[in-house]
Amino acid sequence: MKTNILLALTFLFSPFFPLDSREAKDGTEPLEKESPIITRTIDVTKTFREFPDLVGYWNTSVQKAPAPIVAQVAEKHLGKAKITRCWLNLDEMWDYRDREFEYDFKLGVDKYKEIGEKFRESWDWQVESPSTFYQYMDAFSGSSEEIMLTIRRYERDVLDGKLPISMEDWKMVFKKGLKHYKQKYPNIRYVEVGNEYAGKSFMDGTAEEYFTFYRLGSQAVAEINSELGLTGDDRILVGGPVVTGHILDKIDKFLGFYAQEPKSNRVLDFIAWHDYHKNIEASYDRQAELEGLLEKHGLPTDLPLFMTEHDPYHYSDDKPEYHFQNAAYLPKSLYFTSLKSPRVKIFPWVLFHNREIQTKFMWFSGPNEVDTRETEITTLPLGYSMQFLSMLKGREVEVNNIVDGKDMVLATVEKDRMVVEAINYAGERKVDLRLKNLFAAFPDKKGKQVQLKAYVIDNVNNNTLEKDAKGVSLQPLSVQEITLTDELALTYEGLEEKGMVLWELVY
Template sequence: MLHNTFRFSATFALLAAGIAAPLGAEPGTAVPATSQPATVKVDFSKSRGAFLHPERYNNLSRARTFPEQRDADVQFFNEQGLHGHTYKVWVDAHLIFDEAKGTYTYDAIADYLSDVSRLSDNLLMVMDTRVMIRDGKATPDKVKPVILNIMRELKRRYPQIKYIEAFNEPDHNLAKVLTPSGLYDFYKVYYEAVNQVNRELKPKVPLQLGGPGFMQYSNEWLNPFLDRYKADPSPEKRLDFISWHGYGRFPEGTGATNGPRAYHFYKTDPSEVASERGMLEAALKARGLDTRIPGFITETGIYPGPSFDNASDARPDYLIGAAGVPALHYWYMESPRIVPFNWVLRHFSEERKDQLITRGGADRKTPLTNTFTPYGNAMAMMAKLKDVRVPAQSSALVKGKGVYALATKDKSGVAVMVWNYQHVGTQSYQVRIDMAALPARLAGKPLRQRMYRIDDKISNYWANPATANLQQVGESVVKPGRRHDMTVTLTPNALQLIVLEPAAGRK
């Protein structure tokens, strides 16, 4: 969640912490446990379709967040294979429109949007009107000309803006001033404004509109919104995507109590998110709406707000997040038409969300240039996967914890990523990776086998700043038949990637 928009009570923050690492332990380490055997079976003869590459869907914080780092960050991400398909950016109506003067000023976001336009093919723009609606008591009629002028000008200047997300977490930010049904009155002026921008500018890539950017998948908010959309007689109404955030479930209240009002985090079982697409399609079908509308999970993470597992020392939580976010994305990718977005390149206050080291150095306050967190390394690792997903079955994945596997192929070779998401658990695995039916162009040929790893000691700034970025831990030439197998050890929350490509100059 963005910038403290969701706060936990002090009591609940302790409850949310779970089990901390032992005092004095190496950052990211866990109490050793007996290693268990596991098997990952890969079948390269089959295809599961195009691999989504979730590392290419990402978030930048608002324009004011570490602007001095942004040029270097954009260059570094592009160099590391993390140029985006779609990045989410933030535009606040009240910071652009001066109601007293009736003027619009874009200086504060001009450099920001120019920078991110170099980082991503498409931009998803949160057109945030919460301050106008909540604090300024603006009506839909007052909101419409403001967002129309802003969106028209920004689309003219930055044509890579493709998606408009109406609202950010209205089920939290606007819950005291709007009902779930009443939210639609404001959404209606969004689609009217988007349609007008498209008619006037006739852009090569027209704007699409979606939302409402709920802080969770919420039937309480979504169903009344869909009821209003269904009942809207306008032939110009549009809902190009439906968006929400993927952290957990947060009923109203403090969250500090047991029972149905207690907060629930997906970090304890990431597989829980696999049911969300089915619930969405059931809600759409019940109203006679198109069940193929995409779902955009425009923020994901295992540490919402200021939550944690290790309160006094965040360093172990960095590694938990590096394995936990890919676990969430794994389950989202098991559903069709779901796109999970990473959160976030640099966060203004919560370091467990950072993809780049933003609280480094001896003072633990220094933003570092060109230095990944373990989570950032996990994204860099995923960027090395190929473009077609193939079946990969793990024998040791139960209730969202254990050994995960993603296997891919394309004309350049094959790649398999495995990781052991344990959250605060301590189980290690000896994982045999059985790669069956290697493509004919690879079988029986000399192949360059490279391995990359992230764990409590490798590709981990907190263990060794000199080797903070993604480390290659092995390289050899192998000559497998139609089948290739190998065994890797996965300690808690460790990730490993194996890449096989033709060995240049060898026959």
């Protein structure tokens, strides 16, 4: 078994000198894209913002619906979600053959598999689940401040004309279903109309065809708001076009159609899209790009911006290294986007899915029975990586990082706590971080005992990909009681490529 010297703890009583003689004007050392050692000098008194909640936007899937306990596990280990994205498939809730609504339908029951005229969409890879829609929504509504509901299906059937479903029917089903669920789950705040309309396994439509349904869906939302007297933060917000691939071109077309609508018919409260498998430099500037498109079409440039699906790497195969690749690079994508495009909120894909086809994107794994217990749920590397990010709270400390660099170091301070995380994107390297001015940041803790915990995520530590490996909570590699000094070195020998190390000081 591989072993590492986790922590070399050094108390520095002599004046601290920069590690690099090419000292920058702000007193921090300049960075190279790749160096033999991951090193930073961190003045803990220099902070510049409240650290954003980068893990507060969750994605679910009903292709294999999660057990209700997953919502509780996620809340316990990541904190309550700001927004959770849930799904409503219209052809599960409403059957065109008897025109009856079943609001608490069992998820994933393929009642159309013998009907050749029915467009399949994603039915061929949807798994029947034990949970009902109410059980699914009860769980995630309870663990989230707000819900985003993605409403889809029947669009291609309407366009093909093979089934007795009209545009009016589609709007009626959309409206009646959403109105019912909004009354049952008042924290439904956002509605996406459709999902990746150009995809062959989704609507398989054109931009113009999609906009026809967006118009109907947005009209339905406006009518529900009026009929229920919803105002302010209670009002349902609607957005689109929920696209992937050639994102800016597709959003440009969508906004062009929208701008041509009579102003009395316009309802667009947010922009939504999906970014997969792109260099971070290609996606972290979305705010400026989308503001430019909105301005081009004479529309308000301050609309909320939601990247409602995202992973840095999107492979079809499933290999252990792909898990660690996304686990290491997703924090980088979330972090740099928060700096360059602070109004963009990212919903990484995905809390739970069908392990046979999408394990590499999942945060949690386990049975999806209604009565699944917490002890049966396993946190995967992405989930543990998100737990690391969730531990960063309070004021963010200034640390040099560059978007195309081969490592990233983050640090935050609170009244009685400090967290430092380092991620390695190159070959195995030593981590050598120097903290200074701890007494100025924590004056009442000078010379007192504090607890220092260290955690690692790599092929050896907190790796639940191994056969029979289980665990939902991060396991610390060391826990020490130390006397706080003004300057402190945190050192880790041999951090693997795509490995992560985190230190938590509790005062």
